Amino acid sequence: MIIRKRPIISWLLNMDNVEKENRFGVPMLANMQHFGYLSNGLQFLSEVRDTCPEWGLPELLMPSFEKVMAKSAKSFYNIDHQLFQEFYKDNVCGILLSRDCGTIIYGFGEDTLHVWLFREDNGLSNLYMYFYVKSTPNNVRQVYTWPTLTDDDQLFAGDKDERKQIYERLANKLMVYLAVKKYVKVETIVIPIGRTTKLDDKILGYKSKEKVRNESGQEVIVMDSRWFRKIVNDNEIFVRGFFRFQNKKDENGEWYKELIFVDSYVRYGYHRNALIEDNSDKE
Structure with a gap:
């Protein structure tokens, strides 16, 4: 996989980048209302950029990380509003590189998630979507x-009916992604500029032989995740694995929550530690 240069990222991370050097914008649309709306969204992003937020390095989602997101998503539904408030308090914003979406830029206002989606077209970064999501105390979102x-x-x-779900799906993707980053122990790799990294050499237990080459012009973080769990071998009562929040103390003695995975087990059986394996990776 090659991470190519994306003008919108270069502009966001380089405050010295002057307007005439930029190669990003809004695609030419026949519908001028849509063009105007996206142009306003891009202007708002420019105003956010002027406040010099801490975007951090772009982060690339790997399939293993997305599997953990899918498995743990339900654990965050009941604290959705709480997460919105926490991310706002922590000034969370960032740049997410998604294989199936494009370049996702996000940031939080009070109880609000702002999302910009850019796609690359012949060396240009075009804004295809801008929306924001309001969170309510009863964990219901309004797009x-x-x-x-x-x-x-x-x-x-x-399909046009499926298109209408894209906002909620993208908001869910971001919220679960950020919650996993906050509550789950993850693997991260920083890929230097102009370097090719073989992932199975960097991530213990990684099943793929995929290589990632960084031609983006800045360092990129690869987001991966692997779970240590218990393997159980017994013929007694089978208990299915599940996610739960575990109360822990940090180095300052303050309590916090961490999302952990309790593996499937058999009562009164014997346990041993092992890395999670996905049978599909062995085929």
């Missing part, structure tokens, strides 16, 4: 965007 944007065939492909 705000231009109501007919997903009807625009110049911006979206596929």
Whole structure:
């Protein structure tokens, strides 16, 4: 996999980047209302950039990390509003590189998640989506965007009914991703500029032989995750594995919560530590 240069990222991370050097914007659309809405979204991102937020390095999602996200998602539903508040308090923002979406830029206001989605087109970064999500105390979200944007065939492909779900799916992806980063022990690798990294040499237990080459112009963090768990061998009562929050103390003696995975086990059986393995990786 090659991580190529993305002008929108270079602009966000380099405050000395002058306007005439930028190669990003809004795609030319026949619907001028949609064009105007996305142009306003890009202007708002420019205003956010002017406040010099701590974007951090771009982060690349690996399949193993997304598997942990999928398995642990339900654990965060009941604390969704709490997470919104925590991320706002911590000034969380960042740049996420997703294989199936593009370049996702996000940041939090009070009880609000702002999302910009860029896609690359012949060396240009074009803004295809901007929306924000409001969180309510009863863990219900409200999405705000231009109501007919997903009807625009110049911006979206596929079934139009499915397009309308894209905002909620992307918001879920980001919230679970950030919650896993906060509560789960993860593996991270920083790939230097112009270097090729063989992931199975860097991540213990990684099953893929994939290589990642960084041609983006800045360092990139690869997000991976592996779980240590108990393997159980017994013929008694089988208990299915599950996620739960574990209360722990930090080095200052303050309590915090960490999401842990309790593996499937058999009562009164014997246990031994092992790395999680996915049978699909062996095929």
